[in-house]
Amino acid sequence: xxxxxxxxxxxxxxxxxxxxxxxxxxxxxxxxxxxxxxxxxxxxxxxxxxxxxxxxxxxxxxxxxxxxxxxxxxxxxxxxxxxxxxxxxxxxxxxxxxxxxxxxxxxxxxxxxxxxxxxxxxxxxxxxxxxxxxxxxxxxxxxxxxxxxxxxxxxxxxxxxxxxxxxxxxxxxxxxxxxxxxxxxxxxxxxxxxxxxxxxxxxxxxxxxxxxxxxxxxxxxxxxxxxxxxxxxxxxxxxxxxxxxxxxxxxxxxxxxxxxxxxxxxxxxxxxxxxxxxxxxxxxxxxxxxxxxxxxxxxxxxxxxxxxxxxxxxxxxxxxxxxxxxxxxxxxxxxxxxxxxxxxxxxxxxxxxxxxxxxxxxxxxxxxxxxxxxxxxxxxxxxxxxxxxxxxxxxxxxxxxxxxxxxxxxxxxxxxxxxxxxxxxxxxxxxx
Amino acid sequence: xxxxxxxxxxxxxxxxxxxxxxxxxxxxxxxxxxxxxxxxxxxxxxxxxxxxxxxxxxxxxxxxxxxxxxxxxxxxxxxxxxxxxxxxxxxxxxxxxxxxxxxxxxxxxxxxxxxxxxxxxxxxxxxxxxxxxxxxxxxxxxxxxxxxxxxxxxxxxxxxxxxxxxxxxxxxxxxxxxxxxxxxxxxxxxxxxxxxxxxxxxxxxxxxxxxxxxxxxxxxxxxxxxxxxxxxxxxxxxxxxxxxxxxxxxxxxxxxxxxxx
Numbered sequence: 001x002x003x004x005x006x007x008x009x010x011x012x013x014x015x016x017x018x019x020x021x022x023x024x025x026x027x028x029x030x031x032x033x034x035x036x037x038x039x040x041x042x043x044x045x046x047x048x049x050x051x052x053x054x055x056x057x058x059x060x061x062x063x064x065x066x067x068x069x070x071x072x073x074x075x076x077x078x079x080x081x082x083x084x085x086x087x088x089x090x091x092x093x094x095x096x097x098x099x100x101x102x103x104x105x106x107x108x109x110x111x112x113x114x115x116x117x118x119x120x121x122x123x124x125x126x127x128x129x130x131x132x133x134x135x136x137x138x139x140x141x142x143x144x145x146x147x148x149x150x151x152x153x154x155x156x157x158x159x160x161x162x163x164x165x166x167x168x169x170x171x172x173x174x175x176x177x178x179x180x181x182x183x184x185x186x187x188x189x190x191x192x193x194x195x196x197x198x199x200x201x202x203x204x205x206x207x208x209x210x211x212x213x214x215x216x217x218x219x220x221x222x223x224x225x226x227x228x229x230x231x232x233x234x235x236x237x238x239x240x241x242x243x244x245x246x247x248x249x250x251x252x253x254x255x256x257x258x259x260x261x262x263x264x265x266x267x268x269x270x271x272x273x274x275x276x277x278x279x280x281x282x283x284x285x286x287x288x289x290x291x292x293x294x295x296x297x298x299x300x301x302x303x304x305x306x307x308x309x310x311x312x313x314x315x316x317x318x319x320x321x322x323x324x325x326x327x328x329x330x331x332x333x334x335x336x337x338x339x340x341x342x343x344x345x346x347x348x349x350x351x352x353x354x355x356x357x358x359x360x361x362x363x364x365x366x367x368x369x370x371x372x373x374x375x376x377x378x379x380x381x382x383x384x385x386x387x388x389x390x391x392x393x394x395x396x397x398x399x400x401x402x403x404x405x406x407x408x409x410x411x412x413x414x415x416x417x418x419x420x421x422x423x424x425x426x427x428x429x430x431x432x
Numbered sequence: 433x434x435x436x437x438x439x440x441x442x443x444x445x446x447x448x449x450x451x452x453x454x455x456x457x458x459x460x461x462x463x464x465x466x467x468x469x470x471x472x473x474x475x476x477x478x479x480x481x482x483x484x485x486x487x488x489x490x491x492x493x494x495x496x497x498x499x500x501x502x503x504x505x506x507x508x509x510x511x512x513x514x515x516x517x518x519x520x521x522x523x524x525x526x527x528x529x530x531x532x533x534x535x536x537x538x539x540x541x542x543x544x545x546x547x548x549x550x551x552x553x554x555x556x557x558x559x560x561x562x563x564x565x566x567x568x569x570x571x572x573x574x575x576x577x578x579x580x581x582x583x584x585x586x587x588x589x590x591x592x593x594x595x596x597x598x599x600x601x602x603x604x605x606x607x608x609x610x611x612x613x614x615x616x617x618x619x620x621x622x623x624x625x626x627x628x629x630x631x632x633x634x635x636x637x638x639x640x641x642x643x644x645x646x647x648x649x650x651x652x653x654x655x656x657x658x659x660x661x662x663x664x665x666x667x668x669x670x671x672x673x674x675x676x677x678x679x680x681x682x683x684x685x686x687x688x689x690x691x692x693x
Contacts, residue, residue: 038447109459112459119499124624149619150617150619151620152620152621
């Protein structure tokens, strides 16, 4: 090689970074991916489940033999009150039709495999290496620094370094962050034999379940829980808003929340006898479109969670599809800029155009009001309890004569739900 | 001067999980032995000092070596010989020494052969000595300081209670201790350039051995069992306020013989 420089250096070997690298490598672009962990995925804390329809259009050949877990055939939403819970389950044949709608995924496994594919395609993945700073040259980003001694000069840098993106910050693309735009997530991976999982969750072979929880598990704080069945493990965790955690009185630690959650009868029987093989915690973005940094500048593009591309849509939680999509769009932008060797902000602004026209920005925009709704504490204490109470009254039989179902529902419904706060909440809901 | 460094890749011990007392090696990333890195570092330091030297790494392992070998090449090795043939798998220490000796004989030129004093996984500490015997060379073990001058080496050996200074004529086999140096972290550009350095893959036939003279078939030691020690947790939960808990903890530790001996 004539000069000590690469064309593209990507910081972070997650889905966004690897997707960009995969496309660039296939086009013969000299690309290096720098990863802090021992291998791609080593530091990942995704829930997780990946929706296939948004990503299948990108590198379809790759998904065919990707090490995904179970295809999700059952979706459950559970509202947890203090001593009871109500669940709604959707079990549809449509989820059993190929191509499958979504898969559970273990990112430590998947990303490592994807990293190998990226290497095979011709990019270089450099693990155990932390990017600490960007190289600035004449006001433009010209590569990255690793520690005091090492650096990788490059034509263009892709910041794919996750939610607290140091690269975007060092390049001056991010303003000071607000705690309300972030949540903290803890996750355990609990190993169980595949047969046990299928029996406990009533699943066929390779079928999986995805369950979201909200209510008492976050003790009135903004957040929720999740459970995904993998081939021979269960990913179980919860997410809680950082601002809610800071404001809560008395204080509570997140690890106590997950211990209490696991001790709930709804959960403890599902995980009984399992072995915790992974325990992790991470910050996740909740700010949506309101907390997006600038997406590009001279010599740099920001992708995936580094760009704030994560979305809590209440019933679904997304991020991976945005990561893949934005990674590919960044790669396409670079391919275009490469024709004229122009990596200035003006040239790279094409990336923002692509993002704005895509499902990423449209979804983030459509669901921009979810956050304010999630800040409503009634969602986490009043509603789960009220719904439970009504169902419990309907189901309960004792020595007294039972009231008519219709009168129970009407009486309870009016007393609980016909007031100004709930009407305001419903009005808020309609904005989503 | 010609320097040969012998190295081995092994599962990253920090990432091995024990299940039913057995290690789960599946999907555990491979790393170089800690002392193997001291060995290549020492070779690189000698080369920097004497100027004219060629360092050849002989490495045994899986096909993952093609990737892993970039690290020692970036640290300063000039060339690599990779013993990746599956026939080599399951060697005992003597078998490994035999294969290394044949490979080094084939390389032909060697003034210094440097190894770690033991591997991080098995730590038998046998391979260096067996190799010296097979190559009919003198050997200096547990080396914590090494000086090469005028066709001679002067080495300081760590004897735990004392240091021993030894001199030998080249060629010689050296096994190094961890304190001899601090292995460098290769820079990215060096790793990138390492990809262009010559690499040779040799199977048993290339070094004049048949498949049943190597690996598991030729091992004279059978591993009968490899189990992690059993460890029961006490599961004691201390109750009370902080002072009471501390007192109870101290009492419990004294009772277990951990404190106050």
